[in-house]
Amino acid sequence: MSFLNHELTPQPEFEAAKSSESLHIAITDFTALCIFPALMHTLQDAAPGLRFELRYLPHSPALTELLAGEVDLALGFSTAEEIRHPELEEISWFEDEYVVISNASRTRLTLEDYLAARHLVVTPWNEKQGVLDLRLEELGYTRHIAIKTPSMLSAPFIVAQSDLLMAIPRYAAEKLKAAVDINIFTLPFSIQKFDVKIYSHKRSGQRGATRWLKEELQALAQQGDK
Numbered sequence: 418m419s420f421l422n423h424e425l426t427p428q429p430e431f432e433a434a435k436s437s438e439s440l441h442i443a444i445t446d447f448t449a450l451c452i453f454p455a456l457m458h459t460l461q462d463a464a465p466g467l468r469f470e471l472r473y474l475p476h477s478p479a480l481t482e483l484l485a486g487e488v489d490l491a492l493g494f495s496t497a498e499e500i501r502h503p504e505l506e507e508i509s510w511f512e513d514e515y516v517v518i519s520n521a522s523r524t525r526l527t528l529e530d531y532l533a534a535r536h537l538v539v540t541p542w543n544e545k546q547g548v549l550d551l552r553l554e555e556l557g558y559t560r561h562i563a564i565k566t567p568s569m570l571s572a573p574f575i576v577a578q579s580d581l582l583m584a585i586p587r588y589a590a591e592k593l594k595a596a597v598d599i600n601i602f603t604l605p606f607s608i609q610k611f612d613v614k615i616y617s618h619k620r621s622g623q624r625g626a627t628r629w630l631k632e633e634l635q636a637l638a639q640q641g642d643k
Contacts, residue, residue, distance in 0.1 A: 430625065431624075431625025431626055431628075431629055433463055433464040433467065433629055434463065434464060434465075435466065436464060436466055436467050436626060437466040437467070437468065438467060438468070438626045439468040439469070439470055440467065440468070440469050440470070440489050440490070440626055440627065440630060441469075441470045441472060441487065441488045441489050441490075442469060442470070442471055442472065442488060442489060442490045442491070442492060443472050443473075443474050443479035443482060443483075443488045443490070443491035443492065443493070444471050444472070444473065444491075444492050444493075445473070445492075445493060445541050445569075446539070446541065446568060446569035446570060447569060447585075447586055447589050448492040448493060448613065449471060450569070450589055450592055450593075451586075451588050451589060451592070451613070452492060452634070452637075453469075453471075455637055456633070456634070456637065459633065459637065460633070463633075464629075467626070472488060473541075474491075479491035479493075479616070480502060480505070483505060483616060483617065483618050484502070484504060484505070484618065486618065486621055489617065489621065489626075489627045489630075490615055490616065490617050490627065490630065490631070491615075491616040491617075492510070492613065492614075492615055492616070493613065493614065493616070494611050494612070494613060494614075504618060504619055504620075505616055505617070505618060505619065506616070506617050506618070506619050507614045507615070507616050508614060508615040508617075508631060508635065509612045509613075509614055510612070510613045510614055510615050510634060510635065510638050511588075511612075511613050511638045512610050512611070512612055512613075513586045513587055513588050513610065513611060513612075513613060514586070514587050514604075514608075514610045514611070515549065515584045515585065515586060515587070515604050515608060516584070516585065516586075516587045516590050516601050516602060516603060516604055517531065517582050517583065517584050517585075517601070517602045517603075517604055517605075518573060518576055518582070518583050518585055518590050518593070518594075518599045518600065518601055518602075519576060519580075519581075519582050519583075519599065519600050519602065520576060520577050520578065520579065520580065520598070520599065520600070521577070521598045521599060521600055523600055523602075524600075525602075526582075526602035526603075526605055527605055528605040528606055530605070531560070531582065531605045531606075532558055532559075532560060534560075534561070534580065534581070534582045535561050535562075535563040535580060535581050535582070536560050536561060536562050536563060536564075536581060536582050536583065536584075537562075537563065537564045537565075537566065537572055537575060537576060537581045537582070537583045538562050538564070538565050538566075538583070538584075539565075539566055539567070539568070539569050539572055539583075539585075540565050540566070540567055541567055541568075541569075543567065548608070548611075549584050549608065550562075552606070552608045553606070556606060558606075563581060564581065569585075569589070572585075573585075573593045573596075573597045573599060574597060576597075576599060577597045577598050577599050584604060586611075587601075615631055615634055615635075617631065
């Protein structure tokens with residue numbers, strides 16, 4: 418009820434440069450890596466008082482939290498099979514694709530190499546089978562998963578010092594290559610590209626700070642500076 422009352426109360430015009438509001442955002446390691454370095458660089462002058470509370474959720478999408486008003490935005494992947502909700506708004510933010518990272522000594526990656534290798538898989542929601550393995554299954558292949566981890570933080574460092582391969586979104590791979598000694602390869606089998614989307618509640622997503630942040634995120638994507 419307090420959430421509904423807040424939404425029905427007229428809100429003052431949002432002034433980014435003067436705001437000290439807090440925004441609660443549901444993210445993954447990937448979306449944090451892709452979004453927040455560039456976003457903080459932009460906002461340090463435009464909205465220096467704006468505060469963020471980033472929240473890792475044990476599931477995706479953050480449907481319950483968005484509907485309850487516990488988070489203002491959720492940033493994550495979208496697939497055609499996801500369940501939509503009539504009270505939620507989704508905005509396509511940018512398109513990405515999977516690539517493969519390896520240690521720096523690897524110079525090529527064929528499908529045969531990929532299937533013969535050992536793999537590291539990041540499973541933020543402890544899922545038993547991800548989209549890549551489902552696709553491999555469709556093609557009649559399997560791979561050897563040597564490590565599953567819920568966090569992307571250590572994963573590229575493990576790959577850099579081992580013979581493991583890791584499939585990862587291209588934008589994240591390019592960011593990580595600047596910090597870790599890895600090589601990037603095209604995924605050696607076909608799989609559909611995916612959208613990273615901005616999710617919000619249709620009511621609370623229109624309040625000043627949330628609407629303004631969505632516009633800033635869209636502007637970053639248009640500039641190619643995610």
